[in-house]
Amino acid sequence: MTTDPLPPTGPSGPAGPTGRSEVLTPALPVRVAFTLVGAFFGAALLWAVVKIATGELEWTTTNIVAVPLVVLFGVASVAGVVQAWTAKVWVDHDRDELHQVIFGKDVAMTLQSPTTARLDYRRQAMGSTVSGTWKVVVTHPDRQLTVNTPYVRDIADVLRILRPALGRNPDLPADDYTRRALQDPDAALVPPQVDGAA
Numbered sequence: 001m002t003t004d005p006l007p008p009t010g011p012s013g014p015a016g017p018t019g020r021s022e023v024l025t026p027a028l029p030v031r032v033a034f035t036l037v038g039a040f041f042g043a044a045l046l047w048a049v050v051k052i053a054t055g056e057l058e059w060t061t062t063n064i065v066a067v068p069l070v071v072l073f074g075v076a077s078v079a080g081v082v083q084a085w086t087a088k089v090w091v092d093h094d095r096d097e098l099h100q101v102i103f104g105k106d107v108a109m110t111l112q113s114p115t116t117a118r119l120d121y122r123r124q125a126m127g128s129t130v131s132g133t134w135k136v137v138v139t140h141p142d143r144q145l146t147v148n149t150p151y152v153r154d155i156a157d158v159l160r161i162l163r164p165a166l167g168r169n170p171d172l173p174a175d176d177y178t179r180r181a182l183q184d185p186d187a188a189l190v191p192p193q194v195d196g197a198a
Contacts, residue, residue: 021091021161030150031084038081045074079103087151091161096168098138100145109138109145111165111172118174119159119181121191132191136162139174156189 026034048070051057057067088101097108109115116139123132134155135148147158159181166172166182173179177192 017093017164019093021093021164022157024089024152024157024161026084026087026151027153030153034077034080034084038077041070041074041077042081044070045078048074083151089147089152089158089161091165093164096165098145098147098162100147107145109140109143111138111162111169113169113171115140115169115172116174117162117172117178117182119155119178119189119192123191134189137174156185160185 048057048067052067057063082103086101086104088099090099091097091111092099092108095108096111098111099106099108101107111117118137118139120135120137121132122135133148133150135146136155136158138145138147149155152158162172163182163185173182180187181189
């Protein structure tokens with residue numbers, strides 16, 4: 001399993017980079033956090049399964065509500081651990097494709113027209129101490145691929161590996177906000193809802 005991003009495989013020429021871009025992965029602290037949460041809820045899930053299988057669980061009103069929640073959170077947290085340790089994102093410059101590994105499966109999306117990319121930001125609930133989620137939504141007429149934090153370390157890294165595709169598909173940005181972010185690597189990433197606010 002890859003802990004650190006892998007460097008690109010191809011050189012840059014007059015027509016832009018070739019080969020594979022840098023491979024983006026979640027940061028190690030994110031993986032550790034997902035693992036700890038997964039271990040907690042995974043243990044709770046195992047407890048519930050054993051109690052149900054042995055008939056030791058009493059179906060009180062509390063357990064009728066709690067057990068399905070334990071199962072739901074247990075399955076979701078285990079899935080989160082798998083994704084945190086297997087997630088990878090890169091661009092194949094030769095084939096002009098964005099690749100994302102989702103639960104161990106490599107999913108590719110062409111970056112050629114009419115594919116578009118949209119940068120977005122979702123805030124957490126008011127008063128939350130957790131930062132919001134950045135994402136890039138890549139859309140083709142028949143499907144969609146979403147790359148988001150924390151499954152990549154920094155959304156700016158995603159913009160960086162997508163930037164060369166802008167030369168081959170000028171219509172790649174879905175809106176002006178995304179176009180500015182793709183065209184200017186030095187531009188500060190301000191959530192779109194407050195972009196330009198005083």
